[in-house]
Amino acid sequence: MSDAxxxxxxxxxHSAQVAASxxxxxxxxxxxxxxxxxxxxxxxxxxELGTSAELISAAAASVDRGAGVAVLADLGSAVLTVKxxxxxxxxxxxxxxxxxxxxxxxxxxxxVTAATGADLDAVEAAAGExxxxxxx
Amino acid sequence: MLDxxxxxRWMTATAASVDREAERLTALDSPIGDADHGSNLQRGFTAVIATLEKxxxxxxxxxxxxxxxxxxxxxxxxxxPLYGTLLRRTxxxxxxxxxxxxEQLAEALRAGVDAVMQLGGAAPGDKTMIDALVPxxxxxxxxxxxxxxxxxxxxxxxxxxxARKGRASYLGERSIxxxxxxxxxxxxxxxxxxxxxxx
Numbered sequence: 504m505s506d507a508x509x510x511x512x513x514x515x516x517h518s519a520q521v522a523a524s525x526x527x528x529x530x531x532x533x534x535x536x537x538x539x540x541x542x543x544x545x546x547x548x549x550x551e552l553g554t555s556a557e558l559i560s561a562a563a564a565s566v567d568r569g570a571g572v573a574v575l576a577d578l579g580s581a582v583l584t585v586k587x588x589x590x591x592x593x594x595x596x597x598x599x600x601x602x603x604x605x606x607x608x609x610x611x612x613x614x615v616t617a618a619t620g621a622d623l624d625a626v627e628a629a630a631g632e633x634x635x636x637x638x639x
Numbered sequence: 640m641l642d643x644x645x646x647x648r649w650m651t652a653t654a655a656s657v658d659r660e661a662e663r664l665t666a667l668d669s670p671i672g673d674a675d676h677g678s679n680l681q682r683g684f685t686a687v688i689a690t691l692e693k694x695x696x697x698x699x700x701x702x703x704x705x706x707x708x709x710x711x712x713x714x715x716x717x718x719x720p721l722y723g724t725l726l727r728r729t730x731x732x733x734x735x736x737x738x739x740x741x742e743q744l745a746e747a748l749r750a751g752v753d754a755v756m757q758l759g760g761a762a763p764g765d766k767t768m769i770d771a772l773v774p775x776x777x778x779x780x781x782x783x784x785x786x787x788x789x790x791x792x793x794x795x796x797x798x799x800x801x802a803r804k805g806r807a808s809y810l811g812e813r814s815i816x817x818x819x820x821x822x823x824x825x826x827x828x829x830x831x832x833x834x835x836x837x838x
Contacts (some may be wrong), residue, residue, distance in 0.1 A: 547715045551715070553679075553715035554715060554716070554719070555712075555715065556711050556712045579716075579717050579805065580715070580717035583717050583720040583759060584711065584719065586720065586758055587711050587720035587723055590754075591711075591727075
């Protein structure tokens with residue numbers, strides 16, 4: 504592989520299990536050729552259902568390779584907390600962005616796209632495009 | 640003029656009333672939410688008081704910005720980023736003045752409420768904290784007491800509304816007939832201004 508910097512992916516869910524499992528699923532489906540940095544940020548620090556600003560900040564820092572970080576969130580406080588952290592300015596790495604996408608399908612599209620070495624705009628577009636995939 | 644001590648008293652008074660009313664807030668959150676509003680805010684404001692004591696910020700703006708940041712970090716539910724943004728933006732608008740006038744506070748709080756509306760996408764009438772905060776900010780030019788009355792009235796007036804934001808909106812018409820927990824806690828925050836001024 505080239506040493507092009509990869510976009511990092513953060514998956515924020517109310518549930519630690521959901522975030523971790525979606526991260527695992529997306530990485531497995533990306534083919535495993537390139538190690539896309541993916542970090543889950545699920546639940547509260549106490550292991551309950553909810554959202555933790557600390558876990559989100561730590562996850563974003565851990566996947567930041569300098570090419571930007573795409574953050575996907577499930578709903579409610581997960582989305583609002585990411586937005587509030589982005590508004591703060593210094594809580595998330597430069598180039599971190601909340602990506603408007605369905606959580607599971609978007610995460611898979613984002614990781615697969617990031618694995619190609621695509622930039623943050625392309626990762627965001629791929630994740631958002633997952634909304635248009637109809638099942639019926 | 641309102642100095643740093645006033646803003647510390649405001650946060651202390653709000654923390655105390657959230658503590659007192661936590662069970663009621665959670666009870667209001669049971670039929671239309673996920674029954675955690677009281678305990679979430681209690682955790683948040685307890686952390687706010689602890690961090691204000693530890694870091695001892697000495698201007699009105701710094702106090703509110705630190706309090707807001709702490710709420711975002713510790714609440715764990717949607718009220719964390721919403722109240723956190725409210726206080727942080729209000730604090731930011733106050734700048735680094737050692738004392739601020741009541742008019743300045745009213746203006747800053749309006750900027751805070753605008754930021755909350757932008758963050759959550761809620762408008763007046765959606766059965767949210769905005770329904771208590773907007774009338775309170777409108778009345779703040781008259782007096783803190785008028786703002787408290789307007790916030791309480793606004794919270795009561797959410798009962799017949801159908802929720803259009805947050806988890807309660809999934810309930811559609813079934814959200815009608817319940818007072819909104821967020822508007823109720825917002826009224827406690829505004830009431831804290833009166834308590835801070837009385838002391």
